[in-house]
Amino acid sequence: MSQEALWISVSPTLKRFHRPLLKYVSRKLTFREWEYEQAEDEPCSLEIPLTLLHDYLKSSADPIHLCGHSTGGIVALLYAYRFPERVKSLTLLGVGVQPLIDWHAHYYTDRQLLPCSQEIVLAQMVRALFGCQNRDRTKGLVSLLKRDLKATPSPHSLFQRGSIEPKTVPSPLMVCGSEDDVIVDPCALAGWNRYLKADDRVWKCSQGNHFFHYYYPQLVGNQIIDFYQNLEPLPVKKNVPRSSNLKSLNCP
Known part of the structure; x- marks a missing residue:
């Protein structure tokens, strides 16, 4: 290993x-x-x-x-x-x-400070995370970020922000x-x-x-x-077939 x-x-x-x-x-x-x-x-x-x-x-x-x-x-x-x-x-x-200042921390801070809906704040997060996108791609990425807020463990919420020294x-x-x-x-x-x-x-x-x-x-x-x-010198793999669990996925 x-x-x-x-x-x-x-x-x-x-x-x-x-x-x-x-x-x-x-x-x-x-x-x-x-x-x-x-x-x-x-x-x-x-x-x-x-x-x-x-x-x-x-x-x-x-x-x-x-x-x-x-x-x-x-x-x-x-x-x-x-x-x-x-x-x-x-x-x-x-x-x-x-380290704990991630996009979740930015999102919850903006939700508290800005008089905007979740959709608008997430659209701003899309621009921050991925750069300018067209309307359809922004909509798809907003949907992903909304699911990520529920599926990813985070020390942040609307009520508190985590931190470590x-x-x-x-x-x-x-x-x-x-x-x-x-x-x-x-x-x-x-x-x-x-x-x-x-x-x-x-x-x-x-x-x-x-x-x-x-x-x-x-x-x-x-x-x-x-x-x-x-x-340290690591053995470089040559002519290794692609792993089946590393499939290419397109950005929405």
Whole structure:
């Protein structure tokens, strides 16, 4: 397991936007995906996926590379804080130095401050997450975000916002973001610099908004592969058939 990387997915409605990146890196490295889907009768808590992830990983004696975007990255980060001996490295996409400030936090703040309907606020979130879209695509993405609010574990609600104090990650760390991301802006990425160790790095894509890895999977994938190979040479897979569980999904 020490030569494997694991993508953490806890947003079932948005996981289609991770597929291009996972397809690209899985052709070159042993890159697997761990998924959590919150049931309707479960409490909305990050502790549940953290516990289940630990149950999944604790049977192996070897540490593993963890990687995730947004809430998936937050779960990976919390796991690396809690069980540093089990994490070979940590790659965060779209996670700022104040890790819990994600799109859910922005959404609930806007719902409290703006005299707008949920539909209008979610349409603004679509623009923030994906950039300008036409009317039909915006409508489809609003529907996805509405479902994501119910299906993804989050410490945020209309009544409270969760927070954790930033600190140095014991494992080697790479943080990736986008220059035009308004959810995790360049200042939120630059804030990681005070917590970086010698081999850690912060990398920014020139554009792509919050889902930059969806629009530029090869560019982001090459950065991840380079990060891993600078830690130690990894066996690169050649002529590996596409995994059946990493199918291409089109953006609505």
